[in-house]
Amino acid sequence: MAYLFCVPYANYAMLVVTFLITTTSFMVALAGNLDQDVGITWGDGRGKILNNGQLLTLSLDRVSGSGFQSNNQYLYAKIDMQIKLVPGNSAGTVTAYYLRSEGSSWDEIDFEFLGNLSGDPYIVHTNVYTQGKGDREQQFYLWFDPTTDFHTYSFLWNPAHVVFYIDGRPIREFKNLESEGVPYPKNQPMKLYSSLWNADDWATRGGLVKTDWTQAPFTASFRNFKAHGCVWSNGVSSCNSNSSSNNAWLSQQLDSTNQKRLKWVQKNYMIYNYCNDLKRFPQGLPLECTVRTK
Numbered sequence: 141m142a143y144l145f146c147v148p149y150a151n152y153a154m155l156v157v158t159f160l161i162t163t164t165s166f167m168v169a170l171a172g173n174l175d176q177d178v179g180i181t182w183g184d185g186r187g188k189i190l191n192n193g194q195l196l197t198l199s200l201d202r203v204s205g206s207g208f209q210s211n212n213q214y215l216y217a218k219i220d221m222q223i224k225l226v227p228g229n230s231a232g233t234v235t236a237y238y239l240r241s242e243g244s245s246w247d248e249i250d251f252e253f254l255g256n257l258s259g260d261p262y263i264v265h266t267n268v269y270t271q272g273k274g275d276r277e278q279q280f281y282l283w284f285d286p287t288t289d290f291h292t293y294s295f296l297w298n299p300a301h302v303v304f305y306i307d308g309r310p311i312r313e314f315k316n317l318e319s320e321g322v323p324y325p326k327n328q329p330m331k332l333y334s335s336l337w338n339a340d341d342w343a344t345r346g347g348l349v350k351t352d353w354t355q356a357p358f359t360a361s362f363r364n365f366k367a368h369g370c371v372w373s374n375g376v377s378s379c380n381s382n383s384s385s386n387n388a389w390l391s392q393q394l395d396s397t398n399q400k401r402l403k404w405v406q407k408n409y410m411i412y413n414y415c416n417d418l419k420r421f422p423q424g425l426p427l428e429c430t431v432r433t434k
């Protein structure tokens with residue numbers, strides 16, 4: 141059954157077939173093809189889909205960065221992608237990987253990977269925007285070198301919460317506290333976006349370390365895009381039908397093991413939490429920081 145998780149939701153109809161014909165060859169066929177799942181949207185050739193849709197690379201040089209986006213938009217999803225970040229001296233570069241809706245009061249769920257000098261740690265910067273308002277940053281160091289291997293970065297976005305995961309380990313949870321008056325992303329469909337760009341005015345040590353263009357082009361690699369999602373199309377969600385789909389993620393909670401893992405990351409690797417930044421919010425911390433939940 142484990143291979144079920146390899147099957148993108150969009151291929152659900154096919155799943156029923158594979159379910160009956162449980163062969164691994166089908167799994168490969170359905171493991172996702174980046175050519176079908178995403179499109180390179182900018183960068184004038186600096187973004188590339190390679191190896192028959194199994195690998196995507198984004199690059200950045202002095203002239204431009206590059207980016208891609210998912211073809212589908214989702215209203216709730218569990219999205220995984222493996223990423224290998226820019227190696228070596230990546231100071232000044234930012235690899236962004238995020239979900240975002242359109243319009244001026246958009247919702248957005250962000251991972252941003254802030255590069256660094258060789259041997260110095262990347263920062264994983266996260267944020268959540270609801271109705272156009274963010275200011276909810278949390279930042280982390282990693283417990284591994286994100287440039288030597290691919291690691292899985294995931295979003296779980298369901299009606300109860302947004303959870304950021306790295307290699308299956310939750311690092312951040314944003315709960316639905318609508319009942320307490322905190323806006324929650326729930327009615328604007330989002331696409332997945334990713335880009336590699338120059339942000340040396342702020343990214344590394346707050347902008348002190350600039351991009352070393354003699355190292356360009358900088359390249360980040362992506363593979364294994366997996367989306368279990370409610371695909372939103374013409375105002376209709378694919379989850380509104382009663383097909384017996386594998387929708388466990390839609391009601392997935394953090395069990396006690398995962399709550400412990402989340403605490404472990406937050407205790408040992410969190411370097412900034414807006415909820416602890418009293419100086420920044422002299423009028424009082426944002427509501428979601430002060431609401432006590434069980």
Ligand SMILES: *[C@@H]1O[C@H](CO)[C@@H](O)[C@H](O)[C@H]1NC(C)=O
Nearest residue numbers: 254256260261263343344345
């Ligand atoms: C880069 O390395 C410095 C020195 O270790 C560290 O203070 C900083 O948090 C690291 N990351 C970024 C993105 O600046």
Ligand SMILES: *[C@@H]1O[C@H](CO)[C@@H](O)[C@H](O)[C@H]1NC(C)=O
Nearest residue numbers: 377378379380381382383384
């Ligand atoms: C799905 O099934 C439930 C329970 O059987 C039913 O109440 C609901 O109306 C169904 N929804 C749709 C969209 O068919």
